Amino acid sequence: MKRSPLILAGLLVLFALVPFLLSGFWVRLVTYIFMFSVLASALNIITGFTGYAAFGNMVFFGLGAYTTAVLMTKARLPFPLALAGAAAVALVVCVLLGLILLRLKGHYFALATLGAAEAMRQVVDNLTGLTGGGQGITLPPLRGKPFLVNTTFYFLMLVLLILILFVAWRLSKNRLGYALKAIRANEEAAGVMGIDTTRYKIVSWCLSALFTGVAGSVYAYWFSYIDPPTVFDVMWVVKMFVIILIGGAGTVFGPVIGAFILETISELVWSRFINLHLGILGTIIILVVLFMPNGLLSLVGQGRGLKDVLRSIRTGENRI
Amino acid sequence: MLLQAIVNGLLYGAVYATIGIGFSLVWGVMNIINLAHGSFIMIGAYLSYTLFSAYQVDPFLSIPLVMAVLFGVAYLIQRYLLNLVVRGSVFITLTFTFGLQILIANACLLVWSADYRSINLPYAGLGLELGGLVIPYVRLEIFAVALVLSGLFYLFMRKTRVGVAINATALNLEGARTVGVDVGQIYALTFGVSAALAGAAGALISPIMSINPFLGGPLVGKAFVIAILGGLGSTIGALVGGLVLGLVETVGTVLLPSSFQELLGFVVLVLVLVFRPQGILGKRFYE
Amino acid sequence: MSAIILSGRGISKTFGALRAVWKVDFEVKQGEILGIIGPNGAGKTTLLSMVNGTLALTRGEIFFKGQRISGLKPFRIAELGISRTFQIVKPFPGMTVLENVSIGALFGKDKIRDARQAREKTRSILSKVNLQGREDEAVENLNISERKRLELARALAMDPELLLLDEVMAGLNPSEIQFVMDLIKQLNREGRTILVIEHVMKAIMGISQRILVLHHGEKIAEGNPAEIRDNPDVISAYLGQRYSRMRGSHA
Numbered sequence: 001m002k003r004s005p006l007i008l009a010g011l012l013v014l015f016a017l018v019p020f021l022l023s024g025f026w027v028r029l030v031t032y033i034f035m036f037s038v039l040a041s042a043l044n045i046i047t048g049f050t051g052y053a054a055f056g057n058m059v060f061f062g063l064g065a066y067t068t069a070v071l072m073t074k075a076r077l078p079f080p081l082a083l084a085g086a087a088a089v090a091l092v093v094c095v096l097l098g099l100i101l102l103r104l105k106g107h108y109f110a111l112a113t114l115g116a117a118e119a120m121r122q123v124v125d126n127l128t129g130l131t132g133g134g135q136g137i138t139l140p141p142l143r144g145k146p147f148l149v150n151t152t153f154y155f156l157m158l159v160l161l162i163l164i165l166f167v168a169w170r171l172s173k174n175r176l177g178y179a180l181k182a183i184r185a186n187e188e189a190a191g192v193m194g195i196d197t198t199r200y201k202i203v204s205w206c207l208s209a210l211f212t213g214v215a216g217s218v219y220a221y222w223f224s225y226i227d228p229p230t231v232f233d234v235m236w237v238v239k240m241f242v243i244i245l246i247g248g249a250g251t252v253f254g255p256v257i258g259a260f261i262l263e264t265i266s267e268l269v270w271s272r273f274i275n276l277h278l279g280i281l282g283t284i285i286i287l288v289v290l291f292m293p294n295g296l297l298s299l300v301g302q303g304r305g306l307k308d309v310l311r312s313i314r315t316g317e318n319r320i
Numbered sequence: 321m322l323l324q325a326i327v328n329g330l331l332y333g334a335v336y337a338t339i340g341i342g343f344s345l346v347w348g349v350m351n352i353i354n355l356a357h358g359s360f361i362m363i364g365a366y367l368s369y370t371l372f373s374a375y376q377v378d379p380f381l382s383i384p385l386v387m388a389v390l391f392g393v394a395y396l397i398q399r400y401l402l403n404l405v406v407r408g409s410v411f412i413t414l415t416f417t418f419g420l421q422i423l424i425a426n427a428c429l430l431v432w433s434a435d436y437r438s439i440n441l442p443y444a445g446l447g448l449e450l451g452g453l454v455i456p457y458v459r460l461e462i463f464a465v466a467l468v469l470s471g472l473f474y475l476f477m478r479k480t481r482v483g484v485a486i487n488a489t490a491l492n493l494e495g496a497r498t499v500g501v502d503v504g505q506i507y508a509l510t511f512g513v514s515a516a517l518a519g520a521a522g523a524l525i526s527p528i529m530s531i532n533p534f535l536g537g538p539l540v541g542k543a544f545v546i547a548i549l550g551g552l553g554s555t556i557g558a559l560v561g562g563l564v565l566g567l568v569e570t571v572g573t574v575l576l577p578s579s580f581q582e583l584l585g586f587v588v589l590v591l592v593l594v595f596r597p598q599g600i601l602g603k604r605f606y607e
Numbered sequence: 608m609s610a611i612i613l614s615g616r617g618i619s620k621t622f623g624a625l626r627a628v629w630k631v632d633f634e635v636k637q638g639e640i641l642g643i644i645g646p647n648g649a650g651k652t653t654l655l656s657m658v659n660g661t662l663a664l665t666r667g668e669i670f671f672k673g674q675r676i677s678g679l680k681p682f683r684i685a686e687l688g689i690s691r692t693f694q695i696v697k698p699f700p701g702m703t704v705l706e707n708v709s710i711g712a713l714f715g716k717d718k719i720r721d722a723r724q725a726r727e728k729t730r731s732i733l734s735k736v737n738l739q740g741r742e743d744e745a746v747e748n749l750n751i752s753e754r755k756r757l758e759l760a761r762a763l764a765m766d767p768e769l770l771l772l773d774e775v776m777a778g779l780n781p782s783e784i785q786f787v788m789d790l791i792k793q794l795n796r797e798g799r800t801i802l803v804i805e806h807v808m809k810a811i812m813g814i815s816q817r818i819l820v821l822h823h824g825e826k827i828a829e830g831n832p833a834e835i836r837d838n839p840d841v842i843s844a845y846l847g848q849r850y851s852r853m854r855g856s857h858a
Contacts, residue, residue, distance in 0.1 A: 053410045107347075110353075111353065111544055115585070115586040115589050116586060118586065119583045119586035122580065123583055126580065234537075238415065238418050238419075241411065241414075241415045241418075242415060245412075245415065275426075275430065278426035279423050279427065282418075282419040282420065282422040282423030282424075286401070286420060289412055289415055289416040290404055293405070293408060293412055318404065318406070318412060319403060320507065
């Protein structure tokens with residue numbers, strides 16, 4: 001998808017101005033959306049580009065969050081070092097998991113990664129000496145006026161987002177990206193053509209894990225409190241999947257667009273229909289999968305009307 | 321202590337088998353991992369609960385009705401909704417069934433609230449005592465009914481026209497189409513049967529478990545493990561898988577601190593997936 | 608005197624009790640075109656798949672330029688300079704013609720690093736197979752003849768010293784077959800060694816310098832086209848023993 005650099009620059013300027021124009025509530029909301037954009041983009045690398053549905057990708061988020069929390073509370077390290085530690089842990093675990101799990105395909109891979117996330121959650125829950133178990137960990141907060149604090153985290157997430165968008169953009173054009181796309185298209189043929197699929201799959205997942213782990217690290221510092229059910233929440237991954245679906249899998253900006261759309265709807269619904277939240281999310285998921293499995297843009301791009309959309313469901317590629 | 325755990329494990333394992341059979345069926349026939357399977361179980365449990373608290377119907381007697389309701393609902397869902405995405409990638413179908421699951425969970429939440437519900441049967445405390453072992457009648461009934469259901473399912477798949485057609489569709493989609501099988505209909509029937517079994521499982525566990533709308537998730541996890549252990553495409557495999565899981569859980573609690581059960585489960589799962597993906601009894605024909 | 612570029616000793620592949628390939632010995636001289644023929648189910652594709660690493664050997668060894676390649680992963684073998692086409696073509700769905708072929712340039716023997724450079728090399732290959740101008744089309748839009756040529760282009764983009772072609776002419780009309788025949792001969796003149804599996808007899812007899820015949824997984828004959836044509840075992844394998852005896856009484 002070609003976007004004029006001018007539009008991008010304009011958007012960047014706009015986003016840079018947000019903390020100075022809007023109230024703390026909105027700044028935090030947009031920061032949250034940035035975070036989901038990062039998470040969805042990271043998932044997009046291993047799932048959208050490479051074709052491996054990592055249903056348990058939250059394992060890296062949780063690991064990043066907990067590594068940061070433990071390093072800052074127990075080892076009294078400053079945040080930058082704790083962040084580096086979180087990144088390192090995420091990478092190491094990813095390589096180990098990848099060597100074992102990336103040989104599985106399809107559903108097996110998806111659910112094995114979910115099993116990994118669940119197992120990790122339980123381990124963290126039970127290492128009460130280190131992690132506080134179910135009580136969670138409270139991190140030393142960033143001190144300062146609310147405006148400064150909000151703005152700091154806002155830009156931290158924004159920078160992270162820009163970085164991963166850059167990575168995704170490079171992937172859409174460079175040699176690594178080609179390898180991943182080939183693996184997704186036909187892994188056997190990719191191997192025959194000289195692609196070391198094992199290595200590239202691990203690289204792909206590590207990129208994803210790195211950004212997911214770092215996002216977890218920032219999240220921990222930002223919210224100042226984490227516990228196992230939150231940072232290993234499988235619901236987040238499903239939201240990431242839906243975001244990718246809405247925005248279009250394997251695209252560069254899709255996850256960002258999807259995140260903005262989903263989180264906006266989520267915000268609107270949450271404030272008004274708390275006890276219908278799940279049901280509405282579920283309905284959205286179903287509708288998105290039915291109507292736009294290839295992304296919102298594939299729906300809108302060709303100027304199609306409702307009739308076309310309905311017809312495409314009946315003749316869709318995913319149906320019987 | 322250990323012996324009691326083994327007995328408990330086997331008794332409970334039969335319910336797991338019922339859960340696993342339906343889940344494995346849908347996976348094997350349509351290549352869909354139905355994350356909503358757990359919520360079907362919960363609907364079954366809730367229906368049983370309602371019939372009990374409103375009309376004093378014994379949960380075991382409610383099973384036929386529960387199965388019928390779930391069959392109907394699931395048939396419609398598959399026929400008019402799931403069939404539209406059934407050929408999608410893992411990504412698509414998993415996400416879709418997840419959406420379905422939380423939708424159903426929310427519906428249960430609205431109807432029955434988040435309060436834990438339970439059924440207290442008048443004969444709950446009674447049981448057999450053999451040596452040092454205690455075998456509550458309720459659990460024995462559960463075990464027996466679960467076995468009967470598994471047996472009926474086995475016969476259904478082998479001896480009825482529908483069952484054979486389902487098998488044929490699973491083994492060779494194109495071939496089945498060529499001989500005139502209406503695949504959409506078969507899928508709907510399959511999903512219906514799977515949900516009916518799930519509902520029955522729900523009714524079976526309603527007397528011994530506190531019900532809330534969010535128990536579906538962990539149950540699907542167990543169903544997945546059972547399906548893998550037993551191997552897809554095999555009723556007996558699911559039965560064995562269910563019993564094994566039941567045993568591993570109860571015996572595991574005795575031998576290990578309960579803290580690391582999930583980790584153990586995960587390790588076992590990965591070992592099976594990597595070294596023997598066809599499970600204990602399954603055949604490799606579902607890829 | 609040409610060097611031996613590829614050799615196999617005692618190659619066997621069994622699937623349970625089924626002997627797909629059984630104790631085959633063969634040698635391929637550098638720069639030659641070796642045809643492999645045999646009735647359906649003879650084990651030709653299985654043999655090819657063992658050379659490029661897609662299938663593991665049950666027994667035996669394969670050497671390429673003196674190096675043992677049996678047991679290596681397919682991508683390693685591809686890097687050494689061996690590429691193949693598949694009988695049932697496997698284009699990468701969701702990608703354009705150019706992207707498909709570029710993969711070969713990027714990850715084949717030459718391992719071109721720069722994506723743009725790879726794309727340029729790809730364009731020249733596309734014109735060789737007469738697919739120039741179709742670079743940006745989705746592969747799903749190609750017909751069978753075009754897909755076969757795409758498959759060939761992908762294998763070529765890897766700049767192979769040894770090219771394995773598996774029924775690349777199946778489904779093509781006579782003029783397309785002639786085009787591919789001429790292309791194969793041209794590739795051979797460039798110095799590439801080529802192994803060709805084919806059922807189109809006229810084609811394979813016309814381009815091969817030597818021919819290997821497989822039947823029920825075993826090698827039953829080897830020689831130049833003329834020798835093979837008159838070989839009674841070969842005739843018997845294809846047409847049955849009675850015909851062979853009939854022909855024998857003619858000769």
